[in-house]
Amino acid sequence: MPNGTWPADWDERRQGRDCPFCSSLGQGDNDYTVDVATRSFSEVRLERRSRLAGYCVAVWRLGHVAEPTELTDEQAAGYFADVVATGRAVEGSSSR
Numbered sequence: 001m002p003n004g005t006w007p008a009d010w011d012e013r014r015q016g017r018d019c020p021f022c023s024s025l026g027q028g029d030n031d032y033t034v035d036v037a038t039r040s041f042s043e044v045r046l047e048r049r050s051r052l053a054g055y056c057v058a059v060w061r062l063g064h065v066a067e068p069t070e071l072t073d074e075q076a077a078g079y080f081a082d083v084v085a086t087g088r089a090v091e092g093s094s095s096r
């Protein structure tokens with residue numbers, strides 16, 4: 001991104017072209033993440049090389065979105081419920 005500008009194909013990327021998160025859905029483990037759980041609204045992936053133990057990514061699994069503001073209120077509530085449930089699971093497993 002020269003001079004602090006967005007790449008020429010930014011709009012296409014925001015719409016999901018070549019999205020690495022979307023392409024990883026349903027594919028199991030890969031070089032970067034371990035498939036942990038499929039929840040109602042997200043697929044949870046554990047980062048393999050994170051500096052933070054238990055660092056997970058909850059990927060929206062019902063179509064590409066660039067920002068959570070693109071979700072309906074009901075979708076956002078479901079997604080963030082998945083995020084909280086994942087956080088509680090990680091905290092529970094790390095306290096043992």
